[in-house]
Amino acid sequence: MHSFTDFFSFSNANVVYVVLGMICINASSALVGTFAFLRKRSLIGDAVAHSLLPGICFGYLVAGEKNPVLLLAGAFLTGWISIFLVDYIVRHSRLKQDTAIGVVLSSFFALGVVLLTYIQKTGSGNHAGLDHFLFGQAAAITRDEVSLFVVILVIILTVVVVFYRQLVLLSFNPEYAATIGLPVRLFEFVLTSLTVLAIAAGIQALGVILISALIITPAAAARLWTHNLKWLMLLAVVISIFCGVTGAYISYARTAMPTGPWVVVTLSLITLGSICFAPRRGFVSRYYIRRKNSRKITDENILKTIFKLPGFQNQDTELTFTRVNLTEIRPFDTKELHRGIDRLIRRGLIQKSGDDFVMTTSGRKESARIVKLHRLWEQYLLRRTRIDTDHVHSGAEAIEHIITPEIEAELERELGIKGIPEDDY
Amino acid sequence: MKQDIHAIEVHNLTVSYDGRPVLWDIDFNLECGKIIGVIGPNGSGKTTSLKAIMGLLKPSSGFVKIFGKSLDEVRDRVAYVPQRESVDWDFPASVLDVVLMGRYRGTNLFRRSNKTDLEIALQSIAKVGLTEFKDRQISQLSGGQQQRVFIARALAQQADLYLMDEPFVGVDAATESAILSLLQEMKNQGKTVLIIHHDLQTVSDYFDYLVLLNTRLIAKGEPHEVLTKENLSNAYGGQLTLLSKIVDLIRQNEFPVREKGVDL
């Protein structure tokens, strides 16, 4: 716990750099990652990330030291070349995109490994820390690098804010964008450059292999929570920053721990959580929706069955019935029938009187409504399709539960029927 | 030959994709020895119906019988011709390689193709008029020739029922007439062919029987019965807006298309 207060009091200048660095890196990559995700080009990030390694080594060889600007420039260069090569291979051969990505990323990465071992073995100058680029060490972020990351974030933010509408159009429908005169290739170039820039900034903390998670995962996780693009971006950025700082803290608290893996693991945990708990799309809420549906179906089936009881049409006398009366007409599952009737009593559609049940006025209305919906749908099927009459009933059986008042009104209008249709199949 | 056995019986078939019913309560019987067309607008579930009949998609309710039996019992008597675009024609294979695949079965995968297989494959290639191309790589064929390769592969299966997904799409006139005369020949041999088709102009010339789909079965019968103004406007004329609204509601609310325990 000691390290926790140490870390989050930000009394240590290094900690400040690390946290600031992680915020910039993760915000940058989550922003460009959202567009990559929307363009279904998530794995391009993978190719770029692996391809940065030789660029970094070139940068080092040219500078003779760990000069952040030169390393970044080298990384940017090879990253860009890799994207260009993937596109070139796909366009000029019968190889598919994922094959091209695989070829380019492993070739470049291998070249990087060769250069890295070359640098290590020739042993000239201070090459310590180059291998941080492999697995990421957030603690090694320096003040100079933080200023660089801030600049990168500002560039990315500016472009995204200024050209927001163009970028959205490009991601959503590039063909249409071209027809209305958007310089598609230019914006593709811009977007690609931003992606390479964000990844190049991030490898210091995440390492070349895991950085692609920063591009892919935040957007994928955020997508489960919202349909709105602006919220999607914001949420992706927030999730990513949270995980970045968590990862940085863990590797600060236990020096043997590399940062990258922990960032990725927290990111993945959040994604898994989203898959389970996100509203509407999550497993849990889908389970609840289904349960609600099946209860609704049972309740309404009970009401429909009550409609068929001999006394229903007689409005003046009280309609009493037992469970057996109902099961004689429709085979209900005993447990479900019990629970359904309990729910209907709570809704005030049925009243209990001794061992029997009595229909209330609102209950009668509801019964009639369900039957009406069922028969309206039967009529619709007959009118619009050549359905065999012996299939009409079963075809309408599930649908009466889902017809909304608006659709009910439209059905009445389209079929020209008022009230409950006479015909019953 | 027993006349009362249908080539295909489809009973209350419902197939959902991602919670959305793509095919809904489809019900029809198809007689043997006919050329049958499946028509309907784009996205109306034509391909889905073929895949469901062929057991490639699991229906959420309903069932299919072929020659009165379950598919697994009569699989050797059914040949399936997928859409041409569904495969990568850059695949390293020759015409003969692909047509020989028509002789593959779940049971003979581990033995080499024998002489009979080879003969049947060569005959099938000859029937579609590709003998001079038999060693050509499939990537170097025209669209029409590729379609003929697929049909030759189906012929090599020596089936009694053929299911073809859009065989006339993107083919040249020569291929179209070649396929048509093959169809006549197959019909004369008592085979049944079910074809997905999109061109309403030609349907009444090509088919003995039609199935008109738009998520639901709109109509079935002989061409003159099916191709009425009312049916066509129901299927193509945007008359089914309510149906598609219901379909959307079903998907959004994770609603079951069919209640459990409801008899078919």
Next chain:
Amino acid sequence: MNDFFTILTASIVAINCALLGVFLLLRKMAMVGDAISHAVLPGIVIAYYFSGEKGSVLLLVGATLSGVLATFVIDLFSRKARVQGDAAIGMTYTLLFAVGMILIATLMQGNADIDQECVLYGDIALVNMDKIIIDDNLYIGPRALYTELVAGLVVFGSIIVGFKGFKLLSFNEDFAKSVGIKTSRWHYYLMGLVALTTVVAFEVVGAVLVVGFLIIPPATAQLVTHKLKAMLVWACVFGVLAVIAGYMAAVYFNVSITGAMVTVSGSVFALVFGIMRLRRSKSAKSVIAAEI
């Protein structure tokens, strides 16, 4: 002699990878292969932790399973959780690889057998340390060579016996199903073979660079031939070529052996690609010239 055994071992790695890579490529699953090779890492570390040795059967089985698990998780993500396909691949392999790295940092502290470097490029230079000596003094090669040979027999045998199945699965899965072939069994069998191969190759070439062996030689082969059997042969040729030339280059420049092999492999791809482009544009030009 040591050089010979190293090259021989790496060549068998290359052949195993090339054979399976051809089918991965044709199934458009090159990146799934990439994902599997990263995803075997946690399996390797855990199994190693419990068994304490590299060559154990437990390690082989455990790690292979974790590779197959990866394909299963990718499937689950994309089908059940409705995450788009390539995002699902990226998420799965980064997660499993990250877990592997964390396990190395916690369980393997101070253990030289499995560390970060060996994950990256394997211990090909150390392959000869673990010798098999019979009759007290007859050295018949490193243990890794024999592990590779056994894996090679499994891969080679499977492809010979299941050639028709793999071919049909790769060309037209729906059709395969329609003639009654259980395609999902074939699919997981292929994925299992890929996982097994990457696990076995781990100690020789590492978990990351093995992708270069899986994808680049088959991709090069696809450029030069239109025939499946020829593609398999060419992929093996390109793979072995890269191993030999890469080894010599690595020794000459004193750099990572595995890195050099894959770099050479990539260069061969670039060379072949260039030649094919040149030939095509030449023939195109001559056609135009003839028309004029």
